[in-house]
Amino acid sequence: MRKLENRELGRKSIREFKRTGKMPLVVVLDNVRSLNNIGSVFRTADAFLVESILLCGITATPPHRDIQKTALGATESVEWKYFQDTLDAIGMLRNRGFKIIPVEQVEQSVSLKEFQVEKNTGYALIFGHEIRGVQQAVIDTCDTCIELPQFGTKHSFNIAVSAGIVLWEFFNKLEETKKRG
Numbered sequence: 001m002r003k004l005e006n007r008e009l010g011r012k013s014i015r016e017f018k019r020t021g022k023m024p025l026v027v028v029l030d031n032v033r034s035l036n037n038i039g040s041v042f043r044t045a046d047a048f049l050v051e052s053i054l055l056c057g058i059t060a061t062p063p064h065r066d067i068q069k070t071a072l073g074a075t076e077s078v079e080w081k082y083f084q085d086t087l088d089a090i091g092m093l094r095n096r097g098f099k100i101i102p103v104e105q106v107e108q109s110v111s112l113k114e115f116q117v118e119k120n121t122g123y124a125l126i127f128g129h130e131i132r133g134v135q136q137a138v139i140d141t142c143d144t145c146i147e148l149p150q151f152g153t154k155h156s157f158n159i160a161v162s163a164g165i166v167l168w169e170f171f172n173k174l175e176e177t178k179k180r181g
Helices: 012-018 033-047 065-071 086-095 158-180
Strands: 023-030 050-056 079-083 099-102 123-128
Touching: 012 123, 023 033, 023 086, 023 158, 033 050, 033 065, 033 158, 079 086, 086 099, 086 123, 123 158
Parallel strands: 023 050, 023 123, 050 079, 099 123
Antiparallel strands: none
């Protein structure tokens, strides 16, 4: 085996990325405080062709040096918008027909593995504050909640890790629905 060089990876330019069809996914960051987490979510959103990121509440916005440190330019490729109130972002998404789904530990949550995506449906995936999670007022407006099963002593994953796991799973499930026609 030989490690591939960057020029061999066939990556899109920002211009090509913007013209490429996106997954019917929007990421909503509900009061995420860590600039590194925000940057990491941008980078993951770029990798999985996420339509956009909605930054809400105390979530910082680009340009910011600490966001850029982990985003590595993804703030230029991934569309984003800021909302003072997460509920306003959810209202806009609901009007566009998106299913609203926080990633949170709640009663009657659905395991990510068991969640079934629907063809021709857009999904808004909400990730919350690193300590308090997604606001209860936001959860109250949602269609369902997805939970990431965990088997150790910790109660949660880091936001950036959760986003990576969930977006990878949704990407695969949405690709599968496209193949089935």
